[in-house]
Amino acid sequence: EAGVTQSPTHLIKTRGQQATLRCSPISGHTSVYWYQQALGLGLQFLLWYDEGEERNRGNFPPRFSGRQFPNYSSELNVNALELEDSALYLCASSLKRGGFYLYNEQFFGPGTRLTVL
Amino acid sequence: AQTVTQSQPEMSVQEAETVTLSCTYDTSESDYYLFWYKQPPSRQMILVIRQEAYKQQNATENRFSVNFQKAAKSFSLKISDSQLGDAAMYFCAYRDPPGGGADGLTFGKGTHLIIQP
Numbered sequence: 001e002a003g004v005t006q007s008p009t010h011l012i013k014t015r016g017q018q019a020t021l022r023c024s025p026i027s028g029h030t031s032v033y034w035y036q037q038a039l040g041l042g043l044q045f046l047l048w049y050d051e052g053e054e055r056n057r058g059n060f061p062p063r064f065s066g067r068q069f070p071n072y073s074s075e076l077n078v079n080a081l082e083l084e085d086s087a088l089y090l091c092a093s094s095l096k097r098g099g100f101y102l103y104n105e106q107f108f109g110p111g112t113r114l115t116v117l
Numbered sequence: 118a119q120t121v122t123q124s125q126p127e128m129s130v131q132e133a134e135t136v137t138l139s140c141t142y143d144t145s146e147s148d149y150y151l152f153w154y155k156q157p158p159s160r161q162m163i164l165v166i167r168q169e170a171y172k173q174q175n176a177t178e179n180r181f182s183v184n185f186q187k188a189a190k191s192f193s194l195k196i197s198d199s200q201l202g203d204a205a206m207y208f209c210a211y212r213d214p215p216g217g218g219a220d221g222l223t224f225g226k227g228t229h230l231i232i233q234p
Contacts, residue, residue: 035222042208045222045223046221056221088160106164106222108163
C-alpha cells in the first residue's frame, strides 16, 4: 500500500511569490492535515480537510489556504511569501470508518522543504 | 488550549541500554489520544506508539512502551535494548477526541535521541 506522497520535495521561492504544495493521501483516507515544521517553532497544525471541506485551521494568517479535491488529494497554497515561511511542510492523512477516525492516527508524508529567499 | 511539553531537548544512551523520554501535557478533556512519533534524518514522521486516554493499560509495541499517568498528565516513552536505528527526533503528540478542538495534532518540541555505539 502506497503511503502519503508529497510534491515537490524541495521548493525555492522569493519573497512575495506564491507557493503551491501537493499531497496525496493513502488510498481510502478522506482526511488530510497540513503541518508546518519551522526551525525553533516545532510542528504546528495548519489546516484540516475532510471530504472536500476545510474543517479547521490552526493559528496561521489567511494567506495560508488550500483545498481538497474529489479524489481527496490536497493542495496547500501560501501567498505573499515571507522569509519566515521557510520550513518543512508535512501532510498527513487519516482513515475514517463508520464516521469515526480510526484510532485518530495520522500517517505522514515525507514533506516539502520550502525555502523563501 | 492543549499544550505538550517535552523537557529533554536531547538524550543520549548506549546501544542495548534502556532510555526514557518524558512528556507532559495539559488538557481539560477526559478522553483524548496520545502518540509518540519518530522523525529520523530522512524527515519522515513515523508513528511509534499510541495510547487512548480511556484505556488504563499502558501501550506496548515490541521494544517501545509507555508509562501513562492520566492524573499527572504524563506520557513517557521507554525504549528498551536501544538500537542504532532508534536515533531520531522523538515527538510526543496529543489529539482531542473526535468533534473536539482543532483535530490537528498538538506536538511537543521534540527530544533528540542519540545512540552511542
